[in-house]
Amino acid sequence: MKTIVITGASRGIGRALAEKFLNEGFFVIGTSRSGEAEYSHENLMFVPLELSQVESRKTCAATIQALDKKINILINNAGIWHPEDEAQTIDVAVLQETLDSNVIGSIDFTEQLLAHNLISEQIINISSRRGSLSFTTTCLYPNYGISKAALNMFTRILAARLAGKVIVSSVHPGYVKTDMNEGEGDITPQEAANDIFALIAKRVESGNFWYKGEIYPW
Template sequence: MKTVLITGVSRGIGKALAERFLQNGDFVVGTSTKGTSDWTHENLTVLKLDLSKSESIEECAEQIIAFGKKIDILINNAGIWSGAEDDPVLRIKDLRKTLEVNLFGTADFTDRVLPLVNDGGHIINISSRAGSLSYVHDAEYPDYKISKAALNMFTRMLAIRFKDKITVSSVHPGWVKTDMGGSDADMEPKEAAEHIFKLAYTPVETGQFWFKGEKFPW
């Protein structure tokens, strides 16, 4: 039974991920901005975390430390996008808001819970192909793309720092039917979660970018 910490389990990919690990018999500590979720499980604990607020990050990390459990798998899943589709203009207000959650908050939260991550553990940052410098081909939603490219570098930095101790991966989950992905997306949250679940349990090369179990270009 592994202990899995997943941010953003209230809905979307994070919810499907939490359900998959619970189905496997793992213990899941999840987060949502309200500190509750509309679903429960005996092995699920949901804590309040708002990645845009440093006090909330500090409080949540303290609660996790107080549990006294070591973490085997950390999945930084929670993320936002400005929703400015078809809009190539980079608005600094949007960039700050998106970076606050997708990069600064995620890095701060990771840093605070890092001492709890077991040697041999796996940290997975849910990124996006939108953050791939070689894949990117249009100028839409620039703030989101910049945030995920930066998150990918965060993955590489952690991987180098914790080489031979912790595996660190970035993942593109696919285009997934969620509040963020919309109803036209071509993957169900369950399918995306299955690939991420398998990756979490597979001894893979650290510091890589993955999509459906295959390496994805940076």
């Protein structure tokens, strides 16, 4: 049985991904800040992870390592969009908080799993078109956009480092009806999860940014 780690699997896109991979026969290790979720399955376990806290990242990675399972796939899905990002200006405190979770947190967590040689097949960083230098021509959501652009650079750097071993991709999931958007969006979390599952199954060329199975401009 293959194993996948999905951060932020308690709700939204992460939960839909977890349910999709469970249906496809995977063992799923999900994370949430509390370490709990409102659904269960015999092949699902939850581990607490607060991405902005170094100790939480260390404990979560150590807990996963202690399971002594090879992780086939890691999806760095958990992320925040700070409500004050509506202000369209860069408030350094908001930027710091956004970077702590979306960039430093996801990078450190990934590096800790890699340091123990745990990830064998693919790493997916759930990014956003807001992090695309081509898409972003407005001042909307600057802190979030900067964080996702940085996450995209992590994808490129990691893809080069792990070339021939692990496929590393960034994905824009679409405009998805989740809590982050207060339920607004064009597609359901399940539709986004199906697209991401299909991309993973295709074992695409490493080091690219994807949206609906097509390469998206950085």
